[in-house]
Amino acid sequence: MGEPKKIIIDTDPGIDDAMAIFLALQSPEVEVIGLTTIYGNVYTTLATRNALHLLEVAGRTDIPVAEGSHVTLMKGTKLRIADFVHGTDGLGNQNFPPPKGKSIEESAAAFLVRHANSYPGKVTVVALGPLTNIALAIQLDPKFPKKIGQIIILGGAFAVNGNVNPSTEANIFGDPDAADFVFTSGADILAVGINVTHQVVLTDADRYKLAQSKGKFAQYLCKILDVYFSYHHDAYNIKGVYLHDPTTLIAAVNPSLLTYTTGVVRVQTSGITRGLTIFYNTKKRFAEVTEWCDKPTVKVAVTVDAPAVVDLIMERLINS
Numbered sequence: 001m002g003e004p005k006k007i008i009i010d011t012d013p014g015i016d017d018a019m020a021i022f023l024a025l026q027s028p029e030v031e032v033i034g035l036t037t038i039y040g041n042v043y044t045t046l047a048t049r050n051a052l053h054l055l056e057v058a059g060r061t062d063i064p065v066a067e068g069s070h071v072t073l074m075k076g077t078k079l080r081i082a083d084f085v086h087g088t089d090g091l092g093n094q095n096f097p098p099p100k101g102k103s104i105e106e107s108a109a110a111f112l113v114r115h116a117n118s119y120p121g122k123v124t125v126v127a128l129g130p131l132t133n134i135a136l137a138i139q140l141d142p143k144f145p146k147k148i149g150q151i152i153i154l155g156g157a158f159a160v161n162g163n164v165n166p167s168t169e170a171n172i173f174g175d176p177d178a179a180d181f182v183f184t185s186g187a188d189i190l191a192v193g194i195n196v197t198h199q200v201v202l203t204d205a206d207r208y209k210l211a212q213s214k215g216k217f218a219q220y221l222c223k224i225l226d227v228y229f230s231y232h233h234d235a236y237n238i239k240g241v242y243l244h245d246p247t248t249l250i251a252a253v254n255p256s257l258l259t260y261t262t263g264v265v266r267v268q269t270s271g272i273t274r275g276l277t278i279f280y281n282t283k284k285r286f287a288e289v290t291e292w293c294d295k296p297t298v299k300v301a302v303t304v305d306a307p308a309v310v311d312l313i314m315e316r317l318i319n320s
């Protein structure tokens with residue numbers, strides 16, 4: 001194996017974010033060089049607090065946390081926070097003690113730009129929340145899309161229903177303007193939508209195995225997973241949980257477990273389908289000039305080896 005891939009996780013922890021962060025820390029294929037925080041599952045201030053807390057639990061306070069935006073790209077303050085999915089504290093209503101550490105002075109966007117410049121083409125951003133910080137990084141440095149290695153995005157519902165409403169997935173719903181700006185920025189992007197992550201389910205039996213194990217992260221996650229399980233039971237009538245964020249992290253750790261297609265993605269920024277992600281496969285040359293013409297292409301995940309992804313996640317959490 002060569003050098004581990006340098007990754008920055010942009011995150012709104014969040015129960016499945018916690019799982020993804022722990023998974024990253026247990027994966028020799030990647031080196032986590034920082035966490036940047038964003039609103040989504042919780043408000044940004046709480047996301048920062050939870051990110052610091054999770055790194056303290058992991059004994060990895062050497063990893064910096066840079067706080068991200070508190071408002072959308074268009075300065076919107078009416079945010080949709082998914083506390084009904086993750087608990088009011090974002091971590092399964094466990095009310096953990098406040099972290100001892102603090103975030104660094106630098107903003108998330110400045111942190112992203114600085115690292116893209118320090119290691120051109122070598123840094124992967126794994127974006128697990130709304131895309132505001134990534135959009136701000138591009139505004140701060142228009143060359144950011146070309147200097148960042150890859151941006152792996154948990155976001156979108158490609159040709160399936162959303163999870164906020166029938167059209168829209170939660171992270172894109174959080175900041176559709178930022179999402180459209182990022183998707184058309186020319187960066188090397190891989191979008192992992194809920195059309196893929198809904199195939200990756202952690203079952204009750206898996207949770208039992210985690211609980212029976214001696215893994216430090218497995219034990220911690222079992223404490224916070226209850227709220228996430230009951231939300232899935234109420235919302236989807238399933239006895240399991242979707243592994244959105246961990247599956248996206250796996251796209252950085254072992255890309256061969258997913259397949260993707262290439263095309264242009266635009267995001268609807270208004271109306272009842274606000275946040276809808278539309279994929280253009282570029283196969284047809286349309287008679288009219290469209291809003292999709294001359295836009296850079298991105299990769300969109302299509303299939304996932306779900307059993308292999310669940311096995312890998314389980315193995316790494318159990319052996320922690």
Ligand SMILES: O=c1[nH]cnc2c1ncn2[C@@H]1O[C@H](CO)[C@@H](O)[C@H]1O
Pocket residue numbers: 014016017041082085128163164169170171194244245
């Ligand atoms: O119904 C929902 N509303 C809002 N957020 C959700 C919902 N279901 C899951 N997530 C959260 O949004 C991301 C994937 O879209 C994941 O981080 C997941 O935890």
